[in-house]
Amino acid sequence: MCKHTPPCPSADAADCQAARVSDAHPEQGWDLLCNGVVLFEDTGHLLPDGKVVAPRRPAVAGRAA
Template sequence: MCNHQPPCPAATATDHDAARAVASHPEQGWSLLCNGIVAFEDGGELLPSGEVIGPFTRALVNAA
Protein backbone atom coordinates (compact mmCIF):
# COMPACT_ATOMS: atom_id res chain seq x y z
CA MET A 1 0.00 0.00 0.00
CA CYS A 2 2.93 2.35 0.70
CA ASN A 3 4.89 3.87 -2.20
CA HIS A 4 7.12 6.05 -0.01
CA GLN A 5 10.87 5.59 0.28
CA PRO A 6 11.73 4.41 2.83
CA PRO A 7 8.42 2.58 3.18
CA CYS A 8 6.13 3.39 6.09
CA PRO A 9 6.00 0.90 8.98
CA ALA A 10 3.46 -1.90 8.60
CA ALA A 11 0.25 -1.80 10.63
CA THR A 12 1.63 -4.63 12.79
CA ALA A 13 4.94 -2.86 13.54
CA THR A 14 5.52 -1.31 16.96
CA ASP A 15 6.11 2.09 15.34
CA HIS A 16 3.05 1.83 13.06
CA ASP A 17 1.85 5.32 13.98
CA ALA A 18 4.90 6.80 12.21
CA ALA A 19 3.26 6.12 8.83
CA ARG A 20 2.29 9.10 6.67
CA ALA A 21 -1.27 10.35 6.56
CA VAL A 22 -2.86 9.84 3.14
CA ALA A 23 -6.22 11.38 4.08
CA SER A 24 -6.89 13.80 6.89
CA HIS A 25 -10.23 14.97 8.26
CA PRO A 26 -9.40 17.18 11.26
CA GLU A 27 -12.97 18.48 11.36
CA GLN A 28 -14.05 14.89 12.10
CA GLY A 29 -11.02 14.06 14.24
CA TRP A 30 -9.36 11.30 12.21
CA SER A 31 -6.69 10.54 9.60
CA LEU A 32 -6.04 7.52 7.39
CA LEU A 33 -2.41 6.42 7.50
CA CYS A 34 -0.55 4.87 4.59
CA ASN A 35 -0.51 1.48 6.33
CA GLY A 36 -4.31 1.35 6.57
CA ILE A 37 -4.67 2.52 10.17
CA VAL A 38 -7.32 5.09 11.04
CA ALA A 39 -5.79 7.35 13.69
CA PHE A 40 -8.10 9.45 15.86
CA GLU A 41 -7.12 12.78 17.40
CA ASP A 42 -7.68 11.43 20.93
CA GLY A 43 -4.89 8.88 20.35
CA GLY A 44 -7.13 5.92 19.56
CA GLU A 45 -6.60 3.79 16.47
CA LEU A 46 -8.54 1.39 14.28
CA LEU A 47 -6.22 -1.20 12.75
CA PRO A 48 -6.87 -2.79 9.33
CA SER A 49 -7.57 -6.10 11.12
CA GLY A 50 -10.51 -4.46 12.90
CA GLU A 51 -8.71 -4.29 16.24
CA VAL A 52 -9.37 -1.13 18.22
CA ILE A 53 -6.63 0.51 20.25
CA GLY A 54 -8.17 2.96 22.68
CA PRO A 55 -6.47 6.17 23.74
CA PHE A 56 -5.94 4.88 27.28
CA THR A 57 -4.41 1.62 26.01
CA ARG A 58 -1.86 3.57 23.96
CA ALA A 59 -0.91 5.70 26.96
CA LEU A 60 -0.28 2.60 29.08
CA VAL A 61 1.71 0.87 26.31
CA ASN A 62 3.84 3.96 25.69
CA ALA A 63 4.52 4.40 29.41
CA ALA A 64 5.85 0.85 29.78
Protein backbone atom coordinates (compact mmCIF):
# COMPACT_ATOMS: atom_id res chain seq x y z
CA MET A 1 0.00 0.00 0.00
CA CYS A 2 2.81 2.44 0.92
CA LYS A 3 4.83 3.96 -1.91
CA HIS A 4 7.19 6.04 0.27
CA THR A 5 10.95 5.56 0.37
CA PRO A 6 11.82 4.22 2.85
CA PRO A 7 8.46 2.50 3.22
CA CYS A 8 6.25 3.30 6.19
CA PRO A 9 5.73 0.68 8.91
CA SER A 10 3.11 -1.94 8.12
CA ALA A 11 -0.23 -1.98 9.92
CA ASP A 12 0.90 -4.88 12.11
CA ALA A 13 4.21 -3.26 13.13
CA ALA A 14 4.67 -1.97 16.68
CA ASP A 15 5.29 1.53 15.28
CA CYS A 16 2.38 1.48 12.80
CA GLN A 17 1.35 4.99 13.90
CA ALA A 18 4.57 6.35 12.37
CA ALA A 19 3.18 5.90 8.83
CA ARG A 20 2.39 9.02 6.82
CA VAL A 21 -1.10 10.47 6.70
CA SER A 22 -2.81 9.75 3.38
CA ASP A 23 -6.21 11.28 4.18
CA ALA A 24 -6.61 13.82 7.00
CA HIS A 25 -9.91 14.55 8.76
CA PRO A 26 -8.95 16.76 11.73
CA GLU A 27 -12.47 18.18 11.93
CA GLN A 28 -13.70 14.65 12.67
CA GLY A 29 -10.76 13.67 14.88
CA TRP A 30 -9.13 10.99 12.72
CA ASP A 31 -6.57 10.41 9.95
CA LEU A 32 -6.10 7.53 7.54
CA LEU A 33 -2.48 6.44 7.35
CA CYS A 34 -0.90 5.04 4.19
CA ASN A 35 -0.69 1.58 5.81
CA GLY A 36 -4.49 1.44 6.21
CA VAL A 37 -4.57 2.31 9.92
CA VAL A 38 -7.18 4.84 11.10
CA LEU A 39 -5.53 6.99 13.77
CA PHE A 40 -7.78 8.87 16.21
CA GLU A 41 -6.83 12.10 17.96
CA ASP A 42 -6.92 10.36 21.36
CA THR A 43 -4.08 8.07 20.08
CA GLY A 44 -6.36 5.04 19.70
CA HIS A 45 -6.40 3.40 16.32
CA LEU A 46 -8.28 0.95 14.14
CA LEU A 47 -6.31 -1.61 12.14
CA PRO A 48 -7.30 -2.62 8.60
CA ASP A 49 -8.49 -6.01 9.88
CA GLY A 50 -10.98 -4.29 12.23
CA LYS A 51 -8.95 -4.75 15.43
CA VAL A 52 -9.29 -1.82 17.84
CA VAL A 53 -6.22 -0.59 19.72
CA ALA A 54 -7.07 1.41 22.84
CA PRO A 55 -5.66 4.92 23.31
CA ARG A 56 -2.28 5.24 24.97
CA ARG A 57 -2.63 7.97 27.51
CA PRO A 58 0.26 9.14 29.68
CA ALA A 59 0.14 8.33 33.37
CA VAL A 60 -1.28 11.14 35.47
CA ALA A 61 1.12 12.41 38.11
CA GLY A 62 -0.14 12.51 41.69
CA ARG A 63 -1.80 15.74 42.75
CA ALA A 64 -0.83 17.75 45.79
CA ALA A 65 -3.53 17.73 48.47
